[in-house]
Amino acid sequence: MNVDIGNALDGDLGLTREDLDALDDRVADAHDRIERGRADSEHGYAALNLPETCDPEPIRAAAAGFDPDHLLTVGIGGSALGAATLTDALGSGVDCRYLDNVDPVWVDRILADVDLSSTVVNVVSRSGTTAETLSNFLVVREAMERAGVDWTERTVVTTGEAGNLRAMADQHDLPALDVPDGVPGRFSALSTVGLFAAELAGVDLDALLSGAAAEADRLAGSLFESPAYAYGATTYALAERGATTNAMMPYAESLDRFAEWFAQLWAESLGKEGQGQTPARALGATDQHSQLQLYRAGPADKLVTLVRPREADDLAIPETDLEGLSYLGGSSLGDLLDAEFRATEASLAAAGRENVRIELDRVDEHGVGELLYGMEAACVLYGELAGVSTFTQPAVEWGKKAARGLLGGGDFAEADAVSDKRRLEVE
Numbered sequence: 001m002n003v004d005i006g007n008a009l010d011g012d013l014g015l016t017r018e019d020l021d022a023l024d025d026r027v028a029d030a031h032d033r034i035e036r037g038r039a040d041s042e043h044g045y046a047a048l049n050l051p052e053t054c055d056p057e058p059i060r061a062a063a064a065g066f067d068p069d070h071l072l073t074v075g076i077g078g079s080a081l082g083a084a085t086l087t088d089a090l091g092s093g094v095d096c097r098y099l100d101n102v103d104p105v106w107v108d109r110i111l112a113d114v115d116l117s118s119t120v121v122n123v124v125s126r127s128g129t130t131a132e133t134l135s136n137f138l139v140v141r142e143a144m145e146r147a148g149v150d151w152t153e154r155t156v157v158t159t160g161e162a163g164n165l166r167a168m169a170d171q172h173d174l175p176a177l178d179v180p181d182g183v184p185g186r187f188s189a190l191s192t193v194g195l196f197a198a199e200l201a202g203v204d205l206d207a208l209l210s211g212a213a214a215e216a217d218r219l220a221g222s223l224f225e226s227p228a229y230a231y232g233a234t235t236y237a238l239a240e241r242g243a244t245t246n247a248m249m250p251y252a253e254s255l256d257r258f259a260e261w262f263a264q265l266w267a268e269s270l271g272k273e274g275q276g277q278t279p280a281r282a283l284g285a286t287d288q289h290s291q292l293q294l295y296r297a298g299p300a301d302k303l304v305t306l307v308r309p310r311e312a313d314d315l316a317i318p319e320t321d322l323e324g325l326s327y328l329g330g331s332s333l334g335d336l337l338d339a340e341f342r343a344t345e346a347s348l349a350a351a352g353r354e355n356v357r358i359e360l361d362r363v364d365e366h367g368v369g370e371l372l373y374g375m376e377a378a379c380v381l382y383g384e385l386a387g388v389s390t391f392t393q394p395a396v397e398w399g400k401k402a403a404r405g406l407l408g409g410g411d412f413a414e415a416d417a418v419s420d421k422r423r424l425e426v427e
């Protein structure tokens with residue numbers, strides 16, 4: 001992974017090279033803290049050890065013997081997004097679907113669209129108590145039963161040591177993968193949580209973990225020596241100067257879901273005590289015809305992260321005699337995408353709008369391993385510099401409790417009070 005922070009300097013937000021030089025001592029201290037946390041496998045920091053602690057063999061064993069047309073991963077948040085990022089970017093041969101929401105119309109459509117007799121279900125939940133995941137699994141299980149499919153023959157559980165899913169796996173002797181200790185969901189893509197789907201979809205787990213290990217080897221006591229830390233320190237420094245939004249804009253359809261994964265990583269890790277940086281999901285070249293207007297001419301309160309592979313398969317653009325379009329003919333879609341990437345980068349820089357370029361060699365296992373690990377390490381560094389609790393997510397609990405109460409699982413008058421107070425309906 002290569003990170004170019006040149007366009008983050010001397011823009012509207014006023015970050016300078018001198019500022020980064022001054023920040024580098026704090027990066028060194030943060031790096032020492034991170035390395036101590038890794039050495040002690042402390043909660044959260046343990047995620048940065050996954051390239052060497054994750055053993056692919058149990059994952060391969062759990063996938064062995066299955067040859068499905070479809071894989072239904074039932075999970076939510078980090079228990080779905082890591083797997084989805086990997087199979088969207090690298091998977092092939094298996095139709096991978098992710099039930100990570102409880103929209104009944106959408107779930108019903110997916111269940112109608114797959115052949116449950118040729119489907120493997122991977123139900124994933126560290127806690128084993130997440131309402132959306134358990135509800136969807138119960139719906140999927142009943143659908144399999146109605147279809148005359150023995151769900152116990154086609155279900156793999158990925159969960160923590162305790163909880164409902166572990167008990168169910170034990171009761172029905174289901175294949176069960178352990179969610180690693182000390183790894184929050186949003187940091188678990190390179191663990192059993194993300195790798196079962198990847199394995200079933202034909203991803204080379206060794207190459208993926210090797211890419212992640214290569215990025216881990218580049219962690220260093222200076223932002224100028226580590227791509228991941230260059231990104232983490234620069235995004236932090238820009239946030240300190242008013243960049244309240246970070247638009248993650250990969251120029252590859254295969255990395256669209258990566259932007260969604262990044263959004264959880266960045267928001268749930270860094271959105272603490274009134275701090276944080278809003279991750280906006282964007283896609284190049286598509287959002288040049290959508291969000292770019294705001295990025296270039298709206299408030300100077302954001303940075304754009306431009307991600308692309310240096311190499312990719314290509315498609316020629318045929319010659320044309322269409323008026324004014326002859327410049328396209330004989331070129332290729334890859335050349336056009338490259339020109340659009342560079343034009344967007346230059347357009348933002350020319351307007352004083354900060355942007356960072358991240359490049360992979362290719363969107364392959366090694367490159368995606370570098371990218372996911374690099375973003376995780378960047379996030380951890382940002383959290384250290386910001387002094388926030390990177391690996392917790394207490395703010396999500398109020399809503400969970402309210403949902404349970406409002407569903408009738410117990411009284412939650414506080415939620416009713418808040419909702420009712422806000423009524424001002426216009427019809």
Ligand SMILES: O=P(O)(O)OC[C@H]1O[C@](O)(CO)[C@@H](O)[C@@H]1O
Pocket residue numbers: 076077078079124125126127128129130133184185186268393396
């Ligand atoms: O794996 P679990 O326990 O079902 O949690 C799913 C997701 O919900 C959260 O705990 C937030 O509610 C995320 O951090 C996590 O990725």
